Amino acid sequence: MRTALFHKSRTITVVGQPRRLLATASTATAQHQASRAERQQPFYAGEPAGPSVKTAIPGPRSKELAKDLDTVFDTRALNMLTDYSRSSGNYIADADGNMLLDVYAQIASIPVGYNNSALAKAASSREMVSSIINRPALGNFPPHDWAEVLRSGILKAAPKGLDNVFTAMAGSDANETAFKAAFMYRRQLERGGRDVEFTPEEIESVMSNKGPGASQLSILSFKTGFHGRLFGSLSTTRSKPIHKLDIPAFDWPQATFPQLKYPLEEHAAENAAAEQASVDEVEHLIKSWHLPPAAIIVEPIQSEGGDNHASPDFFRKLREVTRRHGVLMIVDEVQTGVGATGRFWAHDHWNLQDPPDMVTFSKKAQAAGYYYRMPELRPNKPYRQFNTWMGDPARALLFRAIVDEIERLDLVNNTAKVGAYLYGQLEQLSKMHPDHFQNLRGKGQGTFIAFDSPKRDEFLVKAKSLGVNIGGSGATAVRLRPMLILRESHADILVDVLDKIARSF
Ligand SMILES: Cc1ncc(COP(=O)(O)O)c(C=O)c1O
Numbered sequence: 001m002r003t004a005l006f007h008k009s010r011t012i013t014v015v016g017q018p019r020r021l022l023a024t025a026s027t028a029t030a031q032h033q034a035s036r037a038e039r040q041q042p043f044y045a046g047e048p049a050g051p052s053v054k055t056a057i058p059g060p061r062s063k064e065l066a067k068d069l070d071t072v073f074d075t076r077a078l079n080m081l082t083d084y085s086r087s088s089g090n091y092i093a094d095a096d097g098n099m100l101l102d103v104y105a106q107i108a109s110i111p112v113g114y115n116n117s118a119l120a121k122a123a124s125s126r127e128m129v130s131s132i133i134n135r136p137a138l139g140n141f142p143p144h145d146w147a148e149v150l151r152s153g154i155l156k157a158a159p160k161g162l163d164n165v166f167t168a169m170a171g172s173d174a175n176e177t178a179f180k181a182a183f184m185y186r187r188q189l190e191r192g193g194r195d196v197e198f199t200p201e202e203i204e205s206v207m208s209n210k211g212p213g214a215s216q217l218s219i220l221s222f223k224t225g226f227h228g229r230l231f232g233s234l235s236t237t238r239s240k241p242i243h244k245l246d247i248p249a250f251d252w253p254q255a256t257f258p259q260l261k262y263p264l265e266e267h268a269a270e271n272a273a274a275e276q277a278s279v280d281e282v283e284h285l286i287k288s289w290h291l292p293p294a295a296i297i298v299e300p301i302q303s304e305g306g307d308n309h310a311s312p313d314f315f316r317k318l319r320e321v322t323r324r325h326g327v328l329m330i331v332d333e334v335q336t337g338v339g340a341t342g343r344f345w346a347h348d349h350w351n352l353q354d355p356p357d358m359v360t361f362s363k364k365a366q367a368a369g370y371y372y373r374m375p376e377l378r379p380n381k382p383y384r385q386f387n388t389w390m391g392d393p394a395r396a397l398l399f400r401a402i403v404d405e406i407e408r409l410d411l412v413n414n415t416a417k418v419g420a421y422l423y424g425q426l427e428q429l430s431k432m433h434p435d436h437f438q439n440l441r442g443k444g445q446g447t448f449i450a451f452d453s454p455k456r457d458e459f460l461v462k463a464k465s466l467g468v469n470i471g472g473s474g475a476t477a478v479r480l481r482p483m484l485i486l487r488e489s490h491a492d493i494l495v496d497v498l499d500k501i502a503r504s505f
Pocket of ligand 1: 107170171172173175226227228229304332333334362
């Protein structure tokens with residue numbers, strides 16, 4: 001095992017396993033060592049042995065291509081010009097031949113690695129080709145085997161208790177359609193049931209966006225939460241002003257998300273009080289907001305807003321409050337879902353007796369939509385929840401292949417274990433460099449780990465130059481969003497690079 005850094009030529013080659021911060025116990029059994037060796041092995045052959053950085057990033061070729069791209073496409077948010085043909089497993093290649101360990105994974109949306117052979121096989125099946133070139137208007141012309149495709153994929157992964165799905169196009173769309181379902185459900189209850197017809201006043205007034213037809217309801221969301229950028233979802237997004245400026249928005253309520261202090265053990269009473277205050281605020285808003293909330297929407301871990309966590313107890317209390325006031329609970333698992341927290345759905349950690357009313361998904365699922373349980377959440381008439389495509393059978397087939405691969409390789413458990421290992425290493429690092437690893441969070445949440453760094457943006461640039469692609473969230477968080485195929489050997493490479501970054505300031 002060798003770690004070599006060739007700074008002069010700007011080439012970093014990491015072969016095998018770099019130095020680990022925690023020594024392996026000398027008394028470890030052969031069996032333990034064997035299972036550790038297995039935990040080090042990449043899941044797929046062909047992955048590079050480590051990162052290799054040959055040029056500054058962006059390199060000359062990337063700069064040239066970006067300049068050209070900018071003439072036809074806004075490149076101001078460009079992170080890196082990627083060579084997807086050369087990317088493999090946990091590694092992302094750029095246009096200059098650099099190969100980076102990717103723990104950002106297309107904003108947390110790649111589940112089982114680049115150029116995954118099982119997904120490539122699913123992608124080249126006749127069924128997939130047919131789905132791509134004969135894209136159906138799903139509401140009107142679903143494929144004859146659509147029930148089977150859903151049951152063997154999207155619904156196989158359904159959260160406990162939620163056995164129906166409405167498929168959508170992306171995370172924002174999943175949330176917006178869930179909001180629509182909540183509004184229609186609420187009005188239906190108010191009207192007295194599914195069979196009660198709309199009044200002539202409703203039918204007439206709704207065409208001018210006013211009056212009794214345009215119901216005056218709201219969705220309650222949390223400060224620093226993120227639920228997307230389409231018109232409706234944007235009104236519930238509260239992470240950064242830049243996302244919302246100039247866009248007309250609904251006058252919907254926002255509650256404070258508990259701001260936990262770390263380490264959790266040292267602030268237990270304070271944190272419990274912050275959570276109770278937040279629950280109380282939610283209840284107060286439900287009772288008093290001038291546009292009554294039909295639903296609340298909440299992320300299990302506020303992701304874009306800075307990796308803000310809350311305890312299972314907080315979410316159980318939220319469920320109880322929503323139930324007590326007849327308000328629906330939508331759990332937005334767009335970023336947390338599909339294994340990253342060491343459970344398939346992050347809300348599995350809460351042990352709810354009473355499941356959420358809707359759970360939205362996208363990103364690692366590649367497909368999108370919301371799961372629900374009550375049949376009444378289907379609007380009382382067809383075409384009330386409808387689009388041309390309403391999702392995509394090709395993406396449903398891909399999610400099916402992803403679910404199969406997750407199951408075959410036990411990737412949720414892998415993520416729980418690697419996450420625990422990685423968290424332990426990061427705890428050591430945070431003791432060594434307390435200035436650069438503040439508020440380490442995500443213990444017991446798989447690899448969904450983050451910490452704050454006062455020089456976050458510089459931190460991320462340095463990470464790239466040392467061979468790791470990492471993302472940020474909120475104002476100061478470094479967020480780790482690796483794929484489900486991260487092994488301990490990859491975690492070691494990451495920790496080694498993080499250590500070097502901290503030493504370099
Ligand atoms: C929790 C959450 N909800 C919704 C969205 C919006 O998803 P999309 O960008 O696919 O519209 C995101 C995107 O980052 C997200 O993290």
